[in-house]
């Protein structure tokens with residue numbers, strides 16, 4: 088199948104994974120992460136699932152039930168991290184506080200917290216690599232949003248593989264679906280009859296991304312691929328000229344670009 092072939096090609100071309108790696112797949116419960124978990128297992132990788140219960144009501148409950156069932160059917164171990172046990176609050180409350188205190192909106196807060204938890208737990212699980220389900224449409228949106236914000240440097244880490252052993256404290260994150268269009272992944276998940284939710288997250292109100300996504304819906308998947316591939320040609324040059332020294336967060340010990348990591352800056356508001 089075309090998606091499976093593309094994933095195998097991306098892994099080989101960018102040397103994303105080895106068969107000896109312990110691969111932790113970040114599962115949201117949606118079509119992208121479910122598909123990538125299934126494909127990697129089928130390709131013979133040593134995979135296990137890592138999910139965060141964000142406490143988004145019935146939506147989270149259904150995702151959890153689905154992932155427990157699917158992982159059990161695939162004989163894949165699954166760890167579910169409870170956000171309330173980790174941080175004392177569900178994600179909507181945290182987002183509301185940050186909106187009020189710092190005017191931080193959209194999925195930024197959730198994204199920072201999820202990355203922090205994934206990195207911490209992937210290391211706890213002894214992962215060599217963390218796989219995420221980011222797809223071609225996500226990447227095209229990022230390129231365009233950064234460009235429209237006038238800050239293409241925000242995409243300096245854009246790549247099928249980010250972080251890595253050379254970046255102290257980061258479990259390397261890899262994106263095998265980097266060149267796979269969302270439409271193709273949805274079609275694949277439906278063809279494979281994955282019994283999951285295909286709706287969008289009820290807490291997603293990042294209007295800038297939604298507007299960008301709507302705009303990109305007017306162009307073909309081939310044009311989205313051109314946006315992503317052309318930006319990839321610029322990335323090595325951007326990296327050479329913008330080397331950022333990574334530090335260790337003074338509070339939690341996770342990687343940070345300043346004295347405190349972004350997650351600890353958020354926790355300080357709660």
Ligand code: SF4
Pocket residue numbers: 141193194195197198288289290291292
């Ligand atoms: S869509 Fe936004 S709020 Fe929902 S899980 Fe993703 S990052 Fe979090």
Ligand SMILES: [Zn+2]
Pocket residue numbers: 336337338339340341347348349350351352
């Ligand atoms: Zn920190």
